[in-house]
Amino acid sequence: DAGVIQSPRHEVTEMGQEVTLRCKPISGHNSLFWYRQTMMRGLELLIYFNNNVPIDDSGMPEDRFSAKMPNASFSTLKIQPSEPRDSAVYFCASSVAGAGNTIYFGEGSWLTVV
Amino acid sequence: GDSVTQMEGPVTLSEEAFLTINCTYTATGYPSLFWYVQYPGEGLQLLLKATKADDKGSNKGFEATYRKETTSFHLEKGSVQVSDSAVYFCARNQAGTALIFGKGTTLSVSS
Numbered sequence: 193d194a195g196v197i198q199s200p201r202h203e204v205t206e207m208g209q210e211v212t213l214r215c216k217p218i219s220g221h222n223s224l225f226w227y228r229q230t231m232m233r234g235l236e237l238l239i240y241f242n243n244n245v246p247i248d249d250s251g252m253p254e255d256r257f258s259a260k261m262p263n264a265s266f267s268t269l270k271i272q273p274s275e276p277r278d279s280a281v282y283f284c285a286s287s288v289a290g291a292g293n294t295i296y297f298g299e300g301s302w303l304t305v306v
Numbered sequence: 307g308d309s310v311t312q313m314e315g316p317v318t319l320s321e322e323a324f325l326t327i328n329c330t331y332t333a334t335g336y337p338s339l340f341w342y343v344q345y346p347g348e349g350l351q352l353l354l355k356a357t358k359a360d361d362k363g364s365n366k367g368f369e370a371t372y373r374k375e376t377t378s379f380h381l382e383k384g385s386v387q388v389s390d391s392a393v394y395f396c397a398r399n400q401a402g403t404a405l406i407f408g409k410g411t412t413l414s415v416s417s
Contacts, residue, residue: 225404234408235407237404237405248404283350291337291399292338294352295352297342297349299349
């Protein structure tokens with residue numbers, strides 16, 4: 193079975209450039225999450241969607257970050273303009289909505305902004 | 307606010323040693339509790355979970371029991387292997403919320 197699919201796996205970009213990270217959740221899952229992982233701050237929830245609707249975006253760092261989920265099988269996280277402090281691993285995850293249900297993670301997009 | 311606190315690492319053990327990684331949580335109500343594991347260069351994988359008080363989650367020799375009275379979900383394994391070297395994350399969620407993670411504990415097992 194296909195898991196959560198993220199692209200790109202690795203990206204190196206220059207400061208000021210736009211970065212778009214993509215995610216395909218597991219088929220049948222109706223909750224989608226974007227997390228960011230850094231050494232300093234650990235795993236932070238950026239935003240999550242239920243049935244394609246953003247539920248909680250309080251973790252989005254600032255206006256440079258935006259996320260969309262145009263349909264049940266696709267989501268994007270965009271950073272514009274990017275800054276060196278955005279360098280991190282960005283994880284997408286999905287689940288069937290419900291407190292005890294397992295959340296499945298993709299392998300992450302490793303972003304370096306120079 | 308609601309949070310998850312787990313012991314600071316790194317934890318360094320010899321093969322076949324006993325492992326405990328402490329985890330406590332704060333939450334309103336009764337959350338579900340999880341342990342995830344992250345191997346180098348990979349995403350997080352569910353290791354085990356418990357959805358109500360006194361439940362014990364277990365997998366691959368690891369165990370954790372949901373203790374409501376102490377708001378804890380400590381991870382244990384009786385005999386660790388080199389292949390268990392990874393970062394372990396405790397997490398909780400409740401209906402209508404996303405997973406909230408602890409900061410992670412790095413385990414290093416040497417032969």
